[in-house]
Amino acid sequence: MSPEHAPTLLVVDDDPAFNRVLLRALSQRGFDTYGATDSEGALELAQDHSPEFIVLDLNIGGESGLKLIRPLLEASPGVRILVLTGYASIATAVDAVKLGAIQYLAKPAEVDAIIKALRADDVIIGEHVPDAPMSxxxxxxxxxxxxxxxxxxxxxxxxxxxxxxxxxxxxxxxxxxxxx
Known part of the structure; x- marks a missing residue:
């Protein structure tokens, strides 16, 4: 990344405190950051700022964040979307990738792991999702x-x-x- 161009990143998470903390941490690592806590705000910011990266929570206000992937891709073509969730599973990871997300991480995730995942060329679901039998x-x-x-x-x-x-x-x- 060149010094005159900070990559634009949108964080979509309905927890305002988590959203602020993640925005601050990513901003300190050289990103031009924006945050949304609901679907409408996310789509509006994606259209206004054409982010290069989006960190999207799987659960937005009780609704599936997966349904936001396609509209976000339409609002900002070429954006790299990472789905971040506290309830990781192989099924939702596969669904997220099929819909157009480039990566899937389980919370809690370190900021450096988020950045690495956003820039990774390969999706590696197995590293991020537990493989123990489910209850x-x-x-x-x-x-x-x-x-x-x-x-x-x-x-x-x-x-x-x-x-x-x-x-x-x-x-x-x-x-x-x-x-x-």
């Missing part, structure tokens, strides 16, 4: 996330597809496996 709760969570992604984040459509009451689905989504 039944975790398998259910993964299945729900896959069906939710197939329904573009629509809770009602997902509940119908799972033959589950909408409120039951909302409760399950509010309590990811692992007690978070």
């Amino acid at each position: 039944v709760d975790r398998l259910e969570w993964e299945h729900i996330q896959r069906v939710l992604a197939e329904n573009d984040g629509n809770i009602s459509a997902t509940a119908r597809a799972l033959q589950m009451h909408r409120r039951t689905l909302q409760r399950k989504l509010a309590r990811p496996p692992g007690g978070a």
